[in-house]
Amino acid sequence: MVVNREQEQIKTWFDNIYKTRGLRYLRPLRAYEIFVTILNPKPKSKHLDVACGLGLMLKVLEDKDVTCYGIDLSEVAVEGCRKLCPSAHITHGNAEKLPYKDNTFDSLTCLGSLERMIDREQVLSEQLRVTKKGADICYMVRNSENFTWRFLLKPLKLYNRKGHQDALNFKQWKTLFENAGLKIVKVYPDHWPYYRMMHILKPWKKINTGKIIKFPMRISYAYEFIFHLKKQ
Ligand SMILES: C[S@@+](CC[C@H](N)C(=O)[O-])C[C@H]1O[C@@H](n2cnc3c(N)ncnc32)[C@H](O)[C@@H]1O
Incomplete structure (x- = not known):
């Protein structure tokens, strides 16, 4: 696996954070249900995360009987993923050079990660190569115009530089995806901050975290964007 110095630093940072915080570093399992609603994958279809x-x-996805592949x-992370998903096919590797054949996957996700990658165009071109025509693709990416990023993380340099945390605005992400040849199906604001707040305010209430809701705010205020795209 070829990695440059910046990627080596990202790898080391993530190795350490997963060793020290484990699953506490990430959102809880139910926060991922929204992506299943968006992708609606068929049982036995092949998915790459x-x-x-x-x-x-x-x-x-495994609980929906989808055939799962992952790379990190x-x-x-790879060790932890193999433990959590014993029947999934997990590889240690770099998103810039995917070890899969052309036109393999029916769907693909890349969540909270594309903004951390060095050569995003190369990453997208690899993802397009390994997905089938008509494949559903879902990205969750950070919004540089969100209040937290714009007025706290960026100006006070509080963002995680060693883990290469970065952000783009809605137009920049849209251009990046369209230039790669992807068709935008729909863009949603990240729902998780809202569901987490609802849970804090009404802990007794059962929340369907897989439900897509309509927010009364402009997409440009979203904390993160969820892009649902199709390979044409
Ligand atoms: C914020 S975590 C998100 C993990 C996971 N997608 C989730 O939502 O639970 C970002 C992940 O990107 C991985 N990563 C960063 N650069 C990568 C690259 N070039 N190739 C593969 N994985 C990469 C890191 O190792 C880390 O596990």
Whole structure:
């Protein structure tokens, strides 16, 4: 596996964070249900989660009888993912050079990770190569115009530089995906901050975290964007 110095630093940072915080570093399992609603994968279809982390997305998909594949730069993540999803096919590797044949997958996710990657165009071109025509693709990516990023993380340099945390605005993400040849089906604001707040305010209430809701705010205010795209 070829990694440059920046990627080596990202790998080390993630190895350490997964060793020290484990699943506490990531959202809980139910936060991943929304992506299943969006992708609506068929049982036995082949799904690839790029930068799969500890395997939470794949765990939710395995329960829907989807054939799961995952890849991550962090060896600690790969180890954790294999434990959480024993029947999934997990590889230690770099998203810039995917070890899969052309036109393999029916669907693909890349969550909270694309903004951390060095050569995003190369990552997208690899994802397009390994997915089938008409494949559903879902990205969750950070919004640089969100209040937290714009007025706290970025100006106070509080964002995680060693883990290469970054953000783009809605137009920049849209252009990046369209230039790669992807068709935008729909863009949603990240629902998890809302569901987490609802849970804190009304802990007795059962929340369907897989439900897509309509927010009365402009998409540009979203904490993160969820892009549902199709390979044409
Ligand atoms: C914030 S975590 C998200 C993990 C997972 N997608 C989730 O939502 O639970 C970002 C992940 O991206 C992985 N990553 C960063 N750069 C990568 C690359 N070039 N290739 C593969 N994985 C990468 C990290 O190792 C880390 O597991």
